[in-house]
Structures are given as structure tokens and as C-alpha cells.
Amino acid sequence: MAGAAAAAERRAIRVLLVEDEEIHRVLARALLRAGGGVVLDEAGNGAEAVRRVREGGAGAYDLILTDRQMPVMDGHEATRQIRALGVTTPIVGLSSDCLAADVDAFIKAGADDFTPKPLSKEKLNRILAKFNLA
Amino acid sequence: MAAANQLTALLNNMYATGLLDEQFQQLQMLQDSSSPDFVSEVVTLFCQDGERIIGELAKLLEKPSVDFDRVDAFVHQLKGSSASVGAQKVKNTCIQFREFCQSRSKDGCLKTLDSVRTEFYDLRGKFQTMLQLERQLQGFYPK
Numbered sequence: 001m002a003g004a005a006a007a008a009e010r011r012a013i014r015v016l017l018v019e020d021e022e023i024h025r026v027l028a029r030a031l032l033r034a035g036g037g038v039v040l041d042e043a044g045n046g047a048e049a050v051r052r053v054r055e056g057g058a059g060a061y062d063l064i065l066t067d068r069q070m071p072v073m074d075g076h077e078a079t080r081q082i083r084a085l086g087v088t089t090p091i092v093g094l095s096s097d098c099l100a101a102d103v104d105a106f107i108k109a110g111a112d113d114f115t116p117k118p119l120s121k122e123k124l125n126r127i128l129a130k131f132n133l134a
Numbered sequence: 135m136a137a138a139n140q141l142t143a144l145l146n147n148m149y150a151t152g153l154l155d156e157q158f159q160q161l162q163m164l165q166d167s168s169s170p171d172f173v174s175e176v177v178t179l180f181c182q183d184g185e186r187i188i189g190e191l192a193k194l195l196e197k198p199s200v201d202f203d204r205v206d207a208f209v210h211q212l213k214g215s216s217a218s219v220g221a222q223k224v225k226n227t228c229i230q231f232r233e234f235c236q237s238r239s240k241d242g243c244l245k246t247l248d249s250v251r252t253e254f255y256d257l258r259g260k261f262q263t264m265l266q267l268e269r270q271l272q273g274f275y276p277k
Contacts, residue, residue, distance in 0.1 A: 024218060
């Protein structure tokens with residue numbers, strides 16, 4: 001009974017997924033749903049992500065997962081702009097390019113971590129554990 | 135049981151020939167009663183994206199002056215969706231394709247486009263067979 005009560009009280013993790021391609025969104029949704037306890041919000045490009053974060057306030061999300069290459073505004077610029085708002089939510093860059101230069105660019109923009117696509121259960125669990133969201 | 139055996143043989147062949155990698159197993163593990171068509175959904179998206187992207191690449195590479203940055207952007211997209219579905223051969227060919235984009239080699243890009251096209255349509259055909267066999271097993275089509 002104590003375990004069930006604790007589980008019920010545990011707040012859901014609020015995740016913002018910033019990704020323009022539907023196939024990657026479908027996979028991420030399924031992975032996050034499989035883990036349970038996640039409320040997922042989605043943005044189709046960096047500009048929309050910045051707007052959602054600005055409107056939601058500093059504590060709107062527990063985690064932001066962002067693709068790099070997107071129309072309108074890419075993940076690097078979105079990360080810079082989110083940080084410029086004073087938001088310290090963990091941001092993890094995603095890309096199928098994982099050269100050192102790509103990782104560095106995300107970190108320099110203000111991301112906390114990077115994971116190469118495709119997202120998997122193991123990669124997601126590592127991210128959630130790293131930011132104490134598991 | 136014939137359909138089940140055929141499906142197992144097909145998937146084993148796809149792994150053995152390098153068409154699929156372990157990412158496809160990740161998709162299968164995510165399919166459950168709350169999301170019974172998950173694999174079909176992802177595979178269908180991949181096939182639609184792949185056809186569209188290959189068409190765009192062919193158009194871009196027909197031009198007398200090739201915009202290699204645009205070609206690279208499309209190949210990057212195809213590489214990403216291939217990786218997500220476990221389409222190993224297509225993904226690896228996309229990696230080579232990007233090298234030709236970066237070295238601005240039209241001949242290299244055209245040859246690799248042919249390879250990607252062949253591999254993609256081979257995989258798409260096998261995915262279509264896989265989905266038909268799965269539907270048979272689910273009883274959607276009478277035996």
C-alpha cells in the first residue's frame with residue numbers, strides 16, 4: 001500500500017520534445033509512454049519550443065529533448081534562446097550526426113547533454129537517471 | 135502456422151543480410167496492446183519519407199548545378215529515419231552518400247543514389263510482405 005501511495009503521489013515528469021520529423025516523434029512518444037509517468041509536450045521547431053518555454057515559465061518542463069536540424073529555428077539557436085530566458089531546465093540535444101563538433105556546438109549553446117539518434121530505452125533511461133528524473 | 139513460419143524466416147533473412155539491425159527489435163518491443171500497430175505506423179512513415187526523399191534527391195541531382203547542401207540535408211533526413219526504423223543498409227549507404235555531398239562529387243552522389251534507391255525499394259517490399267503476414271496472423275484477412 002505504501003508503494004502504491006508513493007507512486008500515486010509522484011508527480012509526472014513534464015517533457016518538451018522539439019522535433020520536426022514525425023517518425024522521430026512517434027518513436028520518442030512510444031519510448032516516453034513505455035516508461036510511464038511522463039506528460040509530453042511537442043514543438044515542431046526551435047521557435048515554437050522557445051515560445052512554449054517562455055509562455056510556460058521557468059518551471060514548465062523537467063526536461064527538454066531537442067533535435068538539431070529543424071526548419072525556422074534549429075536546436076542550437078533554440079537552446080541559446082531558452083538559456084537567455086534564464087531557464088535552467090536540463091536540455092539534451094539529439095541528432096543522428098554525432099561528430100565531436102556537433103556535440104560541442106550543442107554544449108556551447110547551453111545544452112547539458114547530447115545523445116545520438118535513434119532514441120532508445122537505454123538512452124532515455126540514462127538521460128532520466130542523469131537528471132534525477134527516473 | 136505457415137504465415138508465422140514465413141514471417142520468422144523473412145525477419146531472420148532481413149537481419150542476416152544486414153537489411154535490419156537491432157533498432158528494429160526496439161520497435162517490436164514498444165508494440166503492445168495499447169499500441170498494437172506501432173511497428174506498422176513507424177514502418178509506414180519510413181516508407182513514405184523514403185519515397186519522398188529519394189524523389190527530391192533525384193530532382194536535385196538532375197540539375198546542371200547541384201545544390202549539394204540541399205542534397206546533404208535530404209540525405210541526413212533519410213539517414214535519420216533509416217536509423218530509427220533499423221534500416222541498417224539504407225542508413226550505411228546514406229553515410230557514404232553524405233561523404234560524396236561533402237566532397238561535392240555529382241558522380242559519387244548519382245551512383246550512391248542508385249544504391250540507396252535499390253536498397254530502399256528492396257526493404258520496402260520486404261516490409262510490405264512483413265505487414266501482410268502480420269495481418270494474416272491477426273486474422274484480418276481470411277486464410
